[in-house]
Amino acid sequence: xxxxxxxxxxIGFSYIPTDKRYVANFKDGKWEGGxxxxxxxxxxxxxxxxxxxxxxxxxxxxYTTEDGRTVCFRPDLNAxxxxxxxxxxxxxxxxxxxxxxxxxxxxxxxxxxxxPYGSGATLYIRPYMFGSNxxxxxxxxxxxxxxxxxxxxxxxxxxxxxxxxxxxTDLDRAAPRGTGHIKAGLNYAMSLYNIxxxxxxxxxxxxxxxxxxxxxxEETGGANCIFVxxxxxxxxxxxxxxxxxxxxxxLVTVAKDYLGLNVEEREVYLSELSxxxxxxxxxxxxxxxxxxxVYDHGKEICFPxxxxxxxxxxxxxxxxxxxxxxxxxxxxxxxxxxxK
Ligand code: PLP
Ligand code: COI
Numbered sequence: 001x002x003x004x005x006x007x008x009x010x011i012g013f014s015y016i017p018t019d020k021r022y023v024a025n026f027k028d029g030k031w032e033g034g035x036x037x038x039x040x041x042x043x044x045x046x047x048x049x050x051x052x053x054x055x056x057x058x059x060x061x062x063y064t065t066e067d068g069r070t071v072c073f074r075p076d077l078n079a080x081x082x083x084x085x086x087x088x089x090x091x092x093x094x095x096x097x098x099x100x101x102x103x104x105x106x107x108x109x110x111x112x113x114x115x116p117y118g119s120g121a122t123l124y125i126r127p128y129m130f131g132s133n134x135x136x137x138x139x140x141x142x143x144x145x146x147x148x149x150x151x152x153x154x155x156x157x158x159x160x161x162x163x164x165x166x167x168x169t170d171l172d173r174a175a176p177r178g179t180g181h182i183k184a185g186l187n188y189a190m191s192l193y194n195i196x197x198x199x200x201x202x203x204x205x206x207x208x209x210x211x212x213x214x215x216x217x218e219e220t221g222g223a224n225c226i227f228v229x230x231x232x233x234x235x236x237x238x239x240x241x242x243x244x245x246x247x248x249x250x251l252v253t254v255a256k257d258y259l260g261l262n263v264e265e266r267e268v269y270l271s272e273l274s275x276x277x278x279x280x281x282x283x284x285x286x287x288x289x290x291x292x293x294v295y296d297h298g299k300e301i302c303f304p305x306x307x308x309x310x311x312x313x314x315x316x317x318x319x320x321x322x323x324x325x326x327x328x329x330x331x332x333x334x335x336x337x338x339x340k
Contacts, residue, residue, distance in 0.1 A: 004112050008119035011154040013285060018150050020109035022102045025132070026092050026144040033102075033146070035109055041145070048131025048141030055185035056085035057128035059284045060246075062107045062150070062339065064117040065327025070339040072107060072125065073325050075100045077246045082127060085182040090140035091129055099127065100337070106148045107339045113152050117326065120160070124153040124285070128185075156222070156285040157204055161318070163292030163307050164204035164281075166220060168270065169194055172211040173221065180218070180241035191221040205281065207294060209270060210239060217268040223283035224248040225268070227276045228313040233262040235276070247282040247321070253332065254320045261313070273301045278311030288318045 006016070017039050024033025048054040058078040063071055079099035086093045094102075103125055107114065115121035127148045131141025157164050171194045174180020179187055191206070198206050207225070210216040217237050219225055224245035227235040234255040236248055255261040273279070279291040292307035293300055305311030310318060323329035324336070 002112065003114075003116060006113075006115075006152060008115045008121040008152070009154075011121055011152060012158070013124075013153045013156045014151075016113075016151050018110040018113045018152075020106060021150075022106045022148040024094065024102070024146045026146070031092075031094060031098070031146070035105060039149070041147070043132050043145075044134045046134035046136055048133065048135040051135055052131075052138060053184075053186045053189065054089055054091065054131035054135075054141055055128065056082065056089055056091065056183050057126060057185060058082050058183060060103070060125045061284055061325075062114050062123040062125060063325050063327075064114055066117055067327060068117070069327065070107065070111060070114050071325075071327065071336045072103060072339060073337075074246055074250065074335050075103045075337055076334070077249075078103075078127065081183060081244065081246070082129070085184060086129065088179060088182045089184060091131065092144055094129065094146045102148055103127065104337070104339050106150055110150050111340060113150065115152050121152050121154050123150050125150050130185075153285070156283075156287075157289050161290065161310055163290040163303075163305070163310070165202070165293040165295065166205040166207045166281075166291055167198060167201070167203040168294065168296040169198070169206040169208060171206070171208075173206075173208040173218065174211070174241040176210070176212050176241055178241065181243060183243060188221070195221055203295065210241070215269055215271070217270060217273070218242050220281055223281035223286040223289070226251060226280045226282050226288070226314070226317075227268065228278035228311060229275065230277050231262075232313060233264055234313070234317075235264045235266065235268060237268040238265045239267070245283055247284060247287070250335070251282055251288070251317050251321060254317055254324070257332070258320050258329075259316055270296065276303065278305045278314050279303055280310075280314045280317075287322065288314055290314050
């Protein structure tokens with residue numbers, strides 16, 4: 001079969017339906033599922049997800065490598081993170097090995113939608129789960145649906161690898177002992193007001209700080225932060241309420257083992273921002289997006305790397321990570337899962 005006739009270079013980060021998706025239903029303690037062509041979900045008006053937002057999701061990508069293979073990146077870590085999301089939200093776990101198999105099955109069934117090597121696009125894979133039976137008292141559902149759809153995507157931020165501007169926000173994303181460390185749909189619902197407001201005011205994203213002291217950097221609405229200090233040390237914020245990004249964890253390994261850089265995982269204070277040489281956002285959707293400027297209540301923190309291009313260390317991290325994902329650089333054991 002031939003690749004779909006899509007202008008890969010001009011797509012953004014939006015939903016393009018593909019041919020097949022995976023659906024499994026949980027009932028009476030058992031999961032049963034398979035591929036389907038139907039993109040629609042029909043559930044009861046009182047379904048747990050509709051009343052009390054009992055849902056969680058994951059995000060990963062499939063890539064065409066330089067030598068024409070189709071691969072995905074560390075799906076076992078998405079399976080493990082979905083397990084922690086489900087446990088925190090009192091949802092049944094979709095077995096981790098079956099999760100990886102289902103990811104492979106859906107990508108294979110939509111192979112013609114995996115963007116070609118070098119096109120700038122990738123196939124975004126979205127596994128998710130929700131409570132599907134009627135629930136009216138506040139309690140977990142008894143029945144659940146787990147689904148995976150895929151959609152070809154381009155860059156998450158318009159302009160691709162161009163530095164963006166973010167603002168320090170007064171609203172909170174995650175309570176100190178709340179759900180910031182898991183991928184609950186509710187974490188994103190509560191950020192919608194704020195992302196619209198950021199865009200209306202000319203900012204690309206919100207930088208959340210720790211709600212307890214409002215002095216430490218947490219993350220943005222959809223990505224972790226990564227910094228490079230003036231000595232070339234890579235610094236990543238440590239907090240129990242940020243999402244454990246698979247991209248960030250991978251970049252820490254890339255920085256240490258591939259680039260020989262020092263890495264510090266520690267609390268990062270807002271007051272230190274102006275001491276850093278480079279800042280970026282990292283995540284599956286964001287890949288690594290350089291930050292040119294942070295706006296903090298009337299004060300502008302402009303990184304020496306500027307507004308035109310990525311700083312040198314972030315560029316090396318970006319080139320190495322994407323090199324591993326696209327098969328140009330040898331990957332650590334187990335990072336690349338071949339689909340075809
Ligand atoms: N932080 C938040 C809030 C996210 O939504 C995401 C996206 O998944 C990330 C960080 C990055 O995580 P990952 O690198 O696993 O995609
Ligand atoms: C991802 O990077 O996969 C996410 O889920 C982030 C989301 C904001 C698109």
